Amino acid sequence: MSDRSEVSVAAPDGVVTAVKGGPSSRCHSCGVRHVTICGVVDDTVLKAVESISRTIGVEQGETLFVEGDPVTAVYNITRGIVRLSKMLPDGRRQITGFLFPGDFVGLGARMAYGYTAEAMTAACLCRFEKPRLDKLMREHREIEDQLLALMEKEVDLAQERMLLLGRKTAAEKVASFLMSLSERFDGAETFPVAMTRADIADYLGLTLETVSRTLSAFQRDGLISLERAHMIRLLDRTRLEDMTGT
Known part of the structure; x- marks a missing residue:
């Protein structure tokens, strides 16, 4: 990935946010600070975090890195949605995850990235060079503990995905x-869906036709409604929760 300047980007909700230079304001004004590594440190350590990070803007469809690329950086999403995918030997795509504000991209990678990361929407991310982040973890145990907790969360999500x-x-x-x-949008009844039905199919291991039929059946049965383009409203959360099989 080439270097990117600090720019203004449009968030999924259409709000344009200016990403300004000057590390003194970035982390304090970050809307996801409370759910990432910055939320567990004092102002002194926060300055150290700011000193090794750079805020970047990416356009919709832009690739952060490709599966197999050498690991150079770790990213923390502050606005937007990122799609993770792998290519199977026969050329089929398997989507392995969708990441949202507060999530890290590339956190568990060692020598090479194990998946391709693409921006599904225009997005803002904090970019950490991997060697400098590793050094910061050695110097500040609280950051290392928080990153380990985030990696454990990734393992839990991977187990849920296997099920x-x-x-x-x-x-x-x-x-x-x-x-x-819905949970990623704080339990909202109405929320945006940036993924196409093909994306959902590749994530769930279903065909496009099956996803379309199932969503149509949910709508016909009064479980959901399509409010407008890329917006879904849950009409019967209880029945949907019962259907999850968990």
Whole structure:
């Protein structure tokens, strides 16, 4: 990935945010500070975090890195959504995750990235050079502990995904996906869906036709409604939760 200047970018909700230079204001005004490594440190350590990070803007569809690229940096999403994917030997795409504000990209990678990361929407990210972040963790135990907690969360999500792909029916998979999206938007009944139906299919291990049929059935049965383009409203959360199979 080439160096990018600090720019203004449009968030998924259409609000344009100016990403300004000057580390004195970046972390204090960050809307996801409380759920990332910056939320567990005092102002002195926060300055050290700011000194090794750089805020970048990426456009919709832009690639952060490609599967197999050498690991050079770790990213923390502050605005927007990032899609993770792998290519199977036969050329098919498997989406392995969707990351939201507060999530890290490339955190568990060692020598090479194990997946491709692409911006699904215009996004802002904090970029940490991997060697400098490793050094900061050695110097400040609280940051290392927080990053380990985030990696443990990734493991838990991976186990849930194994269950999602291996044991659930198509309806249970789609219901689980919708409920997980709602959770990412603080339990909202109405929320944006940046993913296409093809994205959802590649994530859930279903065909595009199956995803379309299942969403249409949910709408027909009064479980959801499509409010407008890329917006879904949950009409019967209880029935959807029952359908998740958990």
